[in-house]
Amino acid sequence: MSCCNKVKNIVTGYVKYATGRKSKFTPDRIRTCHKCNEQTWMSTVEYVSWLTKNGIKVLKNFTELEKLSKLPKQEQTKGRRNLYCRLCKCFLPGKARVEDMKCPLGKWQRENKGDKNDSSILDK
Numbered sequence: 001m002s003c004c005n006k007v008k009n010i011v012t013g014y015v016k017y018a019t020g021r022k023s024k025f026t027p028d029r030i031r032t033c034h035k036c037n038e039q040t041w042m043s044t045v046e047y048v049s050w051l052t053k054n055g056i057k058v059l060k061n062f063t064e065l066e067k068l069s070k071l072p073k074q075e076q077t078k079g080r081r082n083l084y085c086r087l088c089k090c091f092l093p094g095k096a097r098v099e100d101m102k103c104p105l106g107k108w109q110r111e112n113k114g115d116k117n118d119s120s121i122l123d124k
């Protein structure tokens with residue numbers, strides 16, 4: 001995936017999340033992530049702090065964030081309500097809304113089967 005496509009997909013995911021739109025495959029993807037050992041919970045401040053701490057490495061590897069060290073494994077708390085992937089570093093409620101985005105471990109493949117031509121958008 002090119003850098004431009006990745007940026008476009010990230011923006012699309014955030015916009016769909018912010019406006020409450022999701023696709024048929026979104027709930028299955030999120031369920032898969034909830035069960036995965038590579039998911040983590042972070043506050044926005046913690047995530048921005050991690051990005052800042054790894055700033056140069058993040059910029060150099062923007063299309064391959066999987067190459068950077070994992071995000072810390074943390075449990076959901078009152079202050080940590082955002083679900084991220086420790087491997088790809090993505091905000092999962094946004095990423096899971098974009099058909100082109102992939103799980104770095106291929107765990108979404110089964111959920112996506114049959115949805116290839118389905119671009120229907122459901123209410124949140």
Ligand code: SF4
Binds near residue numbers: 084
């Ligand atoms: S995107 Fe894949 S590897 Fe990351 S948390 Fe979800 S299921 Fe796990």
